[in-house]
Amino acid sequence: MAALTADRNTPRFEGDIRQGDVAASTLIYAGALVMRDASGNLVEGQTATGLIGVGRAEERVDNSAGSAGDLTCDYRPGIYRFANSAAADEITKAEIGDVCYAVDDQTVAKTDGTSTRSPAGLIEGVDANGVWVRLDEALTAAAAA
Known part of the structure; x- marks a missing residue:
């Protein structure tokens, strides 16, 4: 064109x-x-x-x-709270700003599970009820690259 x-x-x-x-x-x-x-x-x-x-x-x-x-x-897209993984994959406030990975349709984890999980989004916050995740396809793809 x-x-x-x-x-x-x-x-x-x-x-x-x-x-x-x-x-x-x-x-x-x-x-x-x-x-x-x-x-x-x-x-x-x-x-x-x-x-x-x-x-x-x-x-x-x-x-x-x-x-x-x-x-x-x-x-x-937006920022939503999902369940936190457990044990070595539990997300803490030290991971705010990092990419988190999908475990299932309501749970995210700190790691990619030895290359078995895909990036879900960016960690915005952590509280007693779960992990606040920014779901933005372009930002997540760039951060995970």
Whole structure:
């Protein structure tokens, strides 16, 4: 495409709710940690590689009997509290600013579990109830690179 030679009304994405195709054989619960797989489809947070955290599910979507893209899921980037892992993978305030890794759709850990977990997001805070995680796909990908 050639450079502009006149004014252009460039479209803008409004709001903070995003939507994506749900992977095949996937059930995402409302409130779950949502990740994108290597094919660009959404899956629930889980211990697996090749994923990246994108947001929190705004709805329950059951594509467990469907093919990839049969259903879509609304999700929202932002800062959300998830459960903290335990033992050597428990996140402390010393890890604030670091990348955390998905254990499941509601739990994050300090390490990648010897290269078995994918990055979920950035640690914003830790309290007695869990870990505050910034879910932003671009920031997480850059920090994890």
